[in-house]
Amino acid sequence: xxxxxxxxxxxxxxxxxxxxxxxxxxxNGNVEKPSVSYGQAALAKKGEDYFLINPDCQRISGDPSTxxxxxxxxxxxxxxxxxxxxxxxxxxxxxxxxxxxxxxxEWLQTLPRALVAGFVKTDIEFQQKGETSGTTVTFVVIDGxxxxxxxxxxxxxxxxxxxxxxxxxxxxxxxxxxxEERERVTASGGEVGRLNxxxxxxxxxxxxxxxxxxxxxSIGDTDVGEFIVPIPHVKQVKLSNTGxxxxxxxxxxxxxxxxxxxxxCCRGLHAELAAKLVVKEALRSRGLKDDTTCVVVxxxxxxxxxxxxxxxxxxxxxTSLIPGKRFHNSxxxxxxxxxxxxxxxxxxxxxxxxxxxxxxxxxAVNSNLGIFRCAxxxxxxxxxxxxxxSASSGPMLCLKxxxxxxxxxxxxxxxxxxxxxxxxxxxxxxxx
Numbered sequence: 001x002x003x004x005x006x007x008x009x010x011x012x013x014x015x016x017x018x019x020x021x022x023x024x025x026x027x028n029g030n031v032e033k034p035s036v037s038y039g040q041a042a043l044a045k046k047g048e049d050y051f052l053i054n055p056d057c058q059r060i061s062g063d064p065s066t067x068x069x070x071x072x073x074x075x076x077x078x079x080x081x082x083x084x085x086x087x088x089x090x091x092x093x094x095x096x097x098x099x100x101x102x103x104x105x106e107w108l109q110t111l112p113r114a115l116v117a118g119f120v121k122t123d124i125e126f127q128q129k130g131e132t133s134g135t136t137v138t139f140v141v142i143d144g145x146x147x148x149x150x151x152x153x154x155x156x157x158x159x160x161x162x163x164x165x166x167x168x169x170x171x172x173x174x175x176x177x178x179x180e181e182r183e184r185v186t187a188s189g190g191e192v193g194r195l196n197x198x199x200x201x202x203x204x205x206x207x208x209x210x211x212x213x214x215x216x217x218s219i220g221d222t223d224v225g226e227f228i229v230p231i232p233h234v235k236q237v238k239l240s241n242t243g244x245x246x247x248x249x250x251x252x253x254x255x256x257x258x259x260x261x262x263x264x265c266c267r268g269l270h271a272e273l274a275a276k277l278v279v280k281e282a283l284r285s286r287g288l289k290d291d292t293t294c295v296v297v298x299x300x301x302x303x304x305x306x307x308x309x310x311x312x313x314x315x316x317x318x319t320s321l322i323p324g325k326r327f328h329n330s331x332x333x334x335x336x337x338x339x340x341x342x343x344x345x346x347x348x349x350x351x352x353x354x355x356x357x358x359x360x361x362x363x364a365v366n367s368n369l370g371i372f373r374c375a376x377x378x379x380x381x382x383x384x385x386x387x388x389x390s391a392s393s394g395p396m397l398c399l400k401x402x403x404x405x406x407x408x409x410x411x412x413x414x415x416x417x418x419x420x421x422x423x424x425x426x427x428x429x430x431x432x
Contacts, residue, residue: 032302039272041279042293048076049291068143075250079133082220094118115150123230134221150232152217160263162242171233173217175206181216188227188410226407233351252292256282271296356394374398
C-alpha cells in the first residue's frame with residue numbers, strides 16, 4: 001500500500017449513520033427516487049461468466065414505492081454449475097435473511113448482514129450437491145440513492161460520479177495482491193505458494209493448496225479447503241442527487257483496464273453503449289484471454305433523460321478511503337477514495353471473514369417455547385434438535401451452519417456452550 005493511501009486511511013471521516021442521511025434527505029425535500037438505466041455486454045472465451053439484472057424487485061410485493069434493483073456478475077471457474085446456482089438462488093437467500101415488515105431504513109440497515117447470511121447459505125447449499133466448480137460474485141443492490149455492494153473473488157464494482165472521481169466499491173480477494181487474505185488462509189490451515197514445475201522452479205500467481213485456487217474467497221469450490229470462504233466484503237454508500245455510474249465487471253475487464261481507464265473510456269455515453277465500449281477497450285488492450293463481462297448502471301436524478309456528461313476538468317484522486325477495522329486492498333494501487341464530500345457518503349463497510357463479527361447476536365424467535373432461528377439458513381429449531389446457541393459468543397447457528405463456521409475458521413466442531421438435553425450431544429457425536 002502506498003504512503004498516500006496509508007495517510008488517507010489515517011484521516012478518514014467517520015461513517016455517517018443511515019438514519020441521519022435519510023433524515024437529512026427528507027428535511028431537504030430530496031424524496032424523489034432516481035431512475036436507473038443499464039446496459040450489458042460480454043465476450044465469451046470459456047463460457048463461465050453469468051450475470052443477473054433485476055431492476056424491478058420490491059420489498060413489499062405489489063407496492064411499487066418499495067422497489068429496488070439488483071445487478072450481479074458471477075465469474076465461474078472449473079465449470080459453470082456454481083455460477084448458475086448462485087445466479088438462481090443467491091437473491092432469494094439474501095431476502096430470506098431480512099425480517100418481514102421492516103421499513104426502508106431498517107431494511108437498508110439489515111441488508112449488509114443479510115448479504116453475508118445469503119452468501120454463506122448459498123455456498124452451503126451448493127457444496128451439498130457435491131460438485132467442484134466455484135464462482136466469484138459481485139452483487140449490487142440499489143435502493144434510491146443508496147448502493148450496497150457485496151463481493152467475493154476478483155470481479156469488481158467501481159463508482160464514477162459527476163465530480164470525475166472513481167471509487168472502488170469492492171476488495172479483490174486475490175492471494176497475489178491481498179496480504180491480509182494470505183495471512184488469514186494460512187492461519188486457518190491452508191498453504192499459499194506458487195505452482196512447482198520440474199526442476200523446482202515456481203511459476204504463476206500465488207495459489208492456495210490443496211486445490212490451487214488463486215482466490216481466497218468464492219462460492220463453491222468443494223474440492224479446496226473450507227478456508228476459501230464465501231463471506232463477502234460489503235460496502236454501502238449513499239449518492240447525492242447528482243447521481244452516478246456503476247461499472248460491474250468480471251476480471252476479464254480488470255486484467256486489461258484500470259478502474260480509471262474503464263470509467264474514462266465511456267463517460268457521457270448511454271449505459272448500453274458504455275458497456276460495449278468497456279468490453280471493446282479491454283479486448284483492444286489485452287485480447288480475448290478470458291470471459292469478459294460488463295454491466296453498466298446509471299443512477300440518474302429524477303427528471304434527467306441521460307446520465308450527466310463528464311466534467312470538463314476531471315479530478316483524479318488515487319487515494320484510498322477504507323475505514324478503521326476494515327479489510328484493505330492493495331491490489332495494483334487501484335483508486336479507493338470515495339468522491340468529494342457532498343457527492344458520496346459512506347454508510348457501512350466491513351470485510352472480516354469471521355461470522356461472529358458479521359452476523360452479531362440473534363434472539364430467540366419464541367423464548368417461551370425455546371425456539372431459535374439460525375442466523376445463516378433461517379431455520380427455526382429447538383435446542384434438542386441439534387441447535388447450538390451462545391448469546392455470549394456470537395450468533396445463533398444450527399449445527400450444520402455452526403460446523404461450516406468452525407471449518408472456515410480452521411477449528412474442529414466444538415461442544416456447544418448450552419446443551420439443554422442429552423439428545424443434542426448424541427446428535428453431535430453421531431454427525432461427526
